[in-house]
Amino acid sequence: VVFENSFTASKAVAKEIADLIRKKQTQEQPCILGLATGSSPKGLYAELVRMHKEDGLSFKNVITFNLDEYYPMQPDSVNSYVRFMKELLLDQVDILSGNYHIPDGTLSKEAIADYCRDYEAKIEALGGLDLQVLGIGGNGHIGFNESGSLQNSKTRLVALDHITRVAASGDFSGLINTPRTAITLGVKKIMEAKRVILMAWGEGKSSIIKASTEGPVTNQVPASFLQEHNNVVFVIDKAAASKL
Ligand code: GLP
Numbered sequence: 433v434v435f436e437n438s439f440t441a442s443k444a445v446a447k448e449i450a451d452l453i454r455k456k457q458t459q460e461q462p463c464i465l466g467l468a469t470g471s472s473p474k475g476l477y478a479e480l481v482r483m484h485k486e487d488g489l490s491f492k493n494v495i496t497f498n499l500d501e502y503y504p505m506q507p508d509s510v511n512s513y514v515r516f517m518k519e520l521l522l523d524q525v526d527i528l529s530g531n532y533h534i535p536d537g538t539l540s541k542e543a544i545a546d547y548c549r550d551y552e553a554k555i556e557a558l559g560g561l562d563l564q565v566l567g568i569g570g571n572g573h574i575g576f577n578e579s580g581s582l583q584n585s586k587t588r589l590v591a592l593d594h595i596t597r598v599a600a601s602g603d604f605s606g607l608i609n610t611p612r613t614a615i616t617l618g619v620k621k622i623m624e625a626k627r628v629i630l631m632a633w634g635e636g637k638s639s640i641i642k643a644s645t646e647g648p649v650t651n652q653v654p655a656s657f658l659q660e661h662n663n664v665v666f667v668i669d670k671a672a673a674s675k676l
Contacts, residue, residue, distance in 0.1 A: 434673040438633040442475030466564035477521040491527040498534040499575035502611040505537030535615040548587040564625035572653035576616035586618040628664040638675040
């Protein structure tokens with residue numbers, strides 16, 4: 433779906449998510465959301481916060497699982513995804529503490545495999561993700577599933593691509609300070625989400641949007657796996673759609 437701009441697009445995505453949260457409330461069920469970081473979902477989170485403050489949208493039945501976190505990463509560091517999520521959404525709405533999950537960047541290396549298994553088990557115990565929000569990296573990564581990630585890949589520690597580190601290096605004041613690894617939800621759990629919404633804005637994303645939607649399904653472009661998902665939408669602005 434192509435919108436005039438990211439503002440109207442983000443509002444439409446927020447409306448869909450708010451409708452889902454409210455539907456689950458009337459059914460007295462939790463709403464299990466997979467959330468993303470990066471610049472693309474910022475407008476979505478701003479609109480959800482506005483809906484909470486002005487329209488009475490409650491997050492008391494919402495349980496969230498974030499896609500990824502740099503490793504190693506302290507939660508209170510300026511670049512941590514924990515901090516990002518708290519500032520932009522979690523601390524601004526009435527989600528219950530304990531109901532949000534963000535991969536832990538402080539684990540010892542030996543503890544990561546068990547932690548990742550447990551992260552997936554928690555999602556499974558809740559019946560899977562009702563909806564997964566995604567951005568897309570310039571190389572087609574989803575979460576931090578970089579080129580080469582398999583369609584059945586699990587939640588795991590990954591090495592970041594050079595291009596991903598370069599894109600992030602501005603936040604870390606230089607490549608030398610940019611993490612080399614991250615923990616990411618695997619492609620398999622993303623593909624198992626009942627609904628997937630991928631958001632992308634701007635001319636800079638136009639080539640990868642074309643490759644992901646019109647190119648072959650290939651692990652060189654992990655977002656192309658979504659062509660095989662039966663309930664996915666790419667919500668993009670005109671600039672990101674310009675090569676389609
Ligand atoms: C990071 C995140 C991804 C995100 C991507 C794109 O790599 N781990 O989940 O989709 O950046 O970021 P942006 O939305 O800022 O373009």
